Amino acid sequence: MDRIALITGATSGFGAATARRFAADGWKLILTGRREERLQEMVDELGGPDRVLARPMDMRDRKAVEQGLGDLPEAFASVELLVNNAGLARGLEPAWEYDVDDWEVMIDTNIKGLLYATHTVLPGMVERNRGHIVNLGSTAASWPYVGGNTYGGTKAFVQQFTRNLRADLTGRPIRATLIEPGLCETEFSIVRFGGDAEKAKSLYAGKGPIRPEDIAETIWWVVNMPAHVNINRIEMMPVSQSWAPLSVTEVKK
Ligand code: NDP
Ligand code: 8X3
Numbered sequence: 001m002d003r004i005a006l007i008t009g010a011t012s013g014f015g016a017a018t019a020r021r022f023a024a025d026g027w028k029l030i031l032t033g034r035r036e037e038r039l040q041e042m043v044d045e046l047g048g049p050d051r052v053l054a055r056p057m058d059m060r061d062r063k064a065v066e067q068g069l070g071d072l073p074e075a076f077a078s079v080e081l082l083v084n085n086a087g088l089a090r091g092l093e094p095a096w097e098y099d100v101d102d103w104e105v106m107i108d109t110n111i112k113g114l115l116y117a118t119h120t121v122l123p124g125m126v127e128r129n130r131g132h133i134v135n136l137g138s139t140a141a142s143w144p145y146v147g148g149n150t151y152g153g154t155k156a157f158v159q160q161f162t163r164n165l166r167a168d169l170t171g172r173p174i175r176a177t178l179i180e181p182g183l184c185e186t187e188f189s190i191v192r193f194g195g196d197a198e199k200a201k202s203l204y205a206g207k208g209p210i211r212p213e214d215i216a217e218t219i220w221w222v223v224n225m226p227a228h229v230n231i232n233r234i235e236m237m238p239v240s241q242s243w244a245p246l247s248v249t250e251v252k253k
Pocket of ligand 2: 137138139140148181182183184
């Protein structure tokens with residue numbers, strides 16, 4: 001039987017690496033993202049339209065997600081794995097300086113987009129009594145930093161939603177896993193800094209960040225654990241990163 005993975009945000013970073021990892025293991029793929037040419041390149045690279053279905057969509061658009069992921073051709077309909085990966089940060093300012101539009105983009109993508117995809121795909125998993133949902137959270141969910149305010153808040157939602165999903169699914173052979181990476185080099189910081197690739201590059205220089213392939217390998221591992229084992233949560237950082245000491249400073253007069 002074909003194994004089918006649906007990976008959101010597969011046009012770069014973790015999503016693209018995860019698509020490559022699972023394709024190498026013989027899985028069929030459904031891939032989403034807004035950049036259609038990149039999706040088409042993934043289809044061409046990973047075996048053509050019989051093996052890979054491209055579903056371009058904006059995850060913030062509820063109808064587009066419900067139609068694009070709810071109306072799948074027979075050959076791709078029995079989704080076994082949903083990787084809720086599409087997401088982003090926009091900006092890195094203290095809360096009072098942030099553009100509220102940026103806050104809304106993060107909330108609409110990281111929270112609402114993930115909910116739309118989950119709500120569309122999960123009923124089929126429950127009906128088939130088989131499935132696995134892997135959600136991409138972040139260390140930012142648990143460990144605050146200056147400018148992480150709403151991004152961290154969206155990932156705290158993903159953390160708590162994944163735990164509650166586990167509760168809802170208790171006793172069924174449908175698994176839910178949260179992966180919470182720290183510093184990883186993808187297009188993430190280019191997007192966060194509004195396209196400033198130099199600034200993004202300097203953030204990672206000399207830090208030996210986690211690579212997208214490391215995340216793909218982690219997802220592959222949790223999915224390939226024996227079916228009775230649910231890996232609940234994995235937090236991962238490069239060795240260059242750890243928790244800051246508690247902050248103490250002089251009070252501004
Ligand atoms: P990338 O920017 O490389 O990839 C993000 C992916 O999300 C792209 O495929 C992008 O596709 C997609 N995406 C973003 N917004 C939308 C949208 N509105 N609709 C559809 N797709 C969208 O970043 P990463 O691979 O690093 O990020 C993947 C996930 O991992 C995110 O949820 C991120 O928050 C999380 N993460 C990243 C970390 C890091 O340091 N890199 C660490 C911890 C977590 P397109 O632009 O084509 O729409
Ligand atoms: C991305 C990692 O530290 O930039 O989720 O928030 S961080």
